[in-house]
Each structure stands twice: as structure tokens, then as C-alpha cells.
Amino acid sequence: MRPINILYFLLPFLGVSQLQEKDAIANKLFVCYGKVNPELITGYDLVILESEHYTSSEIAIFNRNNTKVAAYISLTEVNEYASFYKEMAPYTLGKNGIWNSRFIDIKNKKAQEVLLKVINKIKQKGIEGLFLDNLDNVSQWGNLRNQKEEFIALLKRIKVENKNLFLVQNSGLFLAKELKNITNSIVVESVVSAYDFAKKEYAIRDINTQREIVKNLRQAKKIAKKPIYIIEYAETSRMKKMISREAKKIDFSVFVAQIDLQSIPKFKM
Template structure:
């Protein structure tokens, strides 16, 4: 019955033939891991940044111009360019070739202690919270599926230490029943878009896949009462508009940018 209600709710808006309006509302989300001028980051509900690129003073400026500012952190992987790579590399269990990063072993006390230290140092800059990446690594098909309990315990510990901070979970939808108590929003990438790492091309996702994922996200949103944020990828104004046309009816907040996430998006 719940699924039927969701289908009846979203399918008319997804399948409508009404022409798309030329005036598209500005995205309320910014994801940028490159270093940009703080004064250029303005008017967003959610801002997600690489903390190493900004001082506490700059974070204060950005917070004054936006609703909430989050720092990126991966609880599942460590990139070779990270300043704490050497410490965490000692407790890894394989490599992610797409991103030149290594999978963390959360069963290691050393790994958890290091991550908690990074969390503390990051939040001390004044961020409203953290964007938690690579959570899908701990789902049933992920490289760290045997560490699910370790992840949940780590999330619980972080929330207990920082009860007033907010946390955005990136992916890992299967873990929502276990993680919902410790997060404030769920982020999901490439619902309408489909970037190919093999040939480095930007595309739209198959429409059936898109509809099924949107139905699932609507269900999670309604049942858990957790906000959903979409991150999509495009390399042209045309693809940007096609993505917006698909996701706008969902009423989810969203961001659309290039795959490297190094700058404030500008499409031609």
C-alpha cells in the first residue's frame, strides 16, 4: 500500500509532458572541494567543503552568508593526498582505483582513534557538521561489508561527543535503519545523471532506474523523516537542464556540478 501511494504521488510529475519552465530555481546546495573565495559562496542551505582549504575566520564568513556549512570527511577511505594518509594507510584493506584511495579498516582501534582526532580538529574550525562519505562501502555489496557494526558504533560515538553538530550521510541507503538516529540528512549521488568513469562521459540515467530510485528515496524520506539531498553530475547547460527537469518534481534539495567538484559550477 505504501509503495502504491508513493507511485501515485510522484509518477504524474515524472511522466508529465508539460514543457519545462525556462526559469529554474537556484540550487540550494553547494559541494566544492576546491579552494574558492569565501565571499563567492553565498545563499545556500547546505554548503559542503574541504576543511583544509579554509581557516576558522573564513568558515565564519561563509557561515554568515549561508544556512549551514559542512566539512567533508570519509569514514570509509583515505586518499593518497590526504595529510593523514601515512597514519591511516597502515590499516587499509585494498584500493579504490577510481579515486586513488584506500579502504579503511574500522575494526582497528588505531583507525577509529585517528578518525575521531580528524573529526575533532575539523569541527573545531566552526563547521555546523560533517558530510560523511563512502558510507555505501559498508553495505552488503561494499568492500567493507563486514565492518557495518563498527561503522554504526563509530557514528554513535561521534554523535555522542558532538550532539549539537549535524551529519549528512552520503549513500548507504540500506544502512538507514541503523544510522538514522545519528544523521540529519541522507545524500545520494547520480539519481538522474550517470557519469561513466570508463570513458569519462556525462549522461542521463536510464529512466526506469531513475524512477525506481526516486520511489525508494521518497519512501525513506516519508518513513524516516530524514531530508534527502541529491548530488548530480553534468558538463553542459543542456544536460544540467535535463537533470533539473527530472528532479525538480521530487522537491528534494539538490546540487549539480562537474565530477571533480573543484569549483562553483558554471555551465555553457
């Protein structure tokens, strides 16, 4: 799982020519953190977007044309471009230099209140789902590994105070049991693909690594008993087709896009 570097600026609406070709396994999930024309995004089971780019009327279009719509939020990191960055900064514990973000001190009650205000702002736009990023920060390898229990307690509080809120977790398979009755679905990145950030190159994972990841996914699905979606990354149409073919073999819904997730996918020939 990688932290998402969200850019808080408005992109121009993207044209119909940039829509990716849908197929039976790829039309369930759509993810984009840039601004797109909401009229172009239709028929998806789950749409994940950056709520700051849209008005309430635009969110209504997404809601009308798709089954579920979830807004991006990280409960463990705050990006320097976030509208609430200055408010949250005093309650952070260190910097993630790769993504220009800071780790949130989840134990701090004031930090929790800031996050709850952000969630209320999202809900006021008509969004009834949250895409929870950076859960792996509270894993045994994460920078907030000592705040796992506080993180789970915060999620429980969010669920209790927002009965109709649809929660989507990004990765965090190690929390499958704890979040069984809290989150509604799971998204996992890069099962088949493997982007090299140092070289800025797209690649395919070796088959043994793929099998190990798929094994973990199936175990998590058995425990959690909820839908699992996959986000994969590709630059060319050839690689996109290869990823889609492999995804069909493992029977998970897949969305293939470019690594920045800032636009409707458009692949090079």
C-alpha cells in the same frame, strides 16, 4: 555512490562570473572540494566543502552566509592526498585503485582514534557539520561488508561525543533505519544523470532506472524523516536545464555540477 577523489592543493579563488544561476529548487545545496571565495557562496541551506582549503576566518564567512556548513570526511577510506594518510595507512585493509585510496579497518581502535582526531581538527576551524562519504563500503556489496556494526557504533560514538555536530550521509540508504537518529540529512548522487567514467561522458539515466531510484529515495525519506538532497552531473547548460526540470518533477533539491566537484559549476553552451 562514487568515492570522491579529493585533491589536497589550493586552487585560486574563482570569480563571480563562474557562479551558477540559482533557481527555487537548486539554491539549497552547494558542494565544492576545490577552494572558492567564501564571499560568493551565500543563501544555501547546506554547504559541503573540503575544510583543509580554508582558515577559521574563511569558515566563519561560510557559516555567516549559509544555514549549515559540513566538511567532507570518509570514515571508510583514506585518500593518498589526505593530510592524515601516513598516520592511517597502517590500519588499512586494501587499495581502491580507481581513487588512489585505501579502505580503513574500522574495527581497529587506533584507526578510530585517528578519525576522531581529524574530526576535532575540523571542529577547531569552526565547522559543526560532517559530510560522511563512502557509506556504501559497509553494504553487503562493499569491501567492508563485515564491518557494518562497527561503523554504526563509530557514528554513534561521534554523535555522543559531539552533541551539536550536524551529520550528512552520502547515500547509504540501506542504513536508513539504523541512522535515523544519528544523521541529520542525506545526499544522493546521480538520480537523473549517469557519468560514464570509462568513456568520460555525461549522460541521462533511462526513465525506468530513474523511477526505481526515486522510489528508493522516497522510501528512505519516509523511514528516515530527514531532508534529502541530490547531486547531479552535467557539462552543458542544455543538460543542466534538463536535469533541473526532471528534479522538479520528483520534488528533491538538486545541485548540478561537473563530475570533479572542484569548482563553482560553469556549463558549456
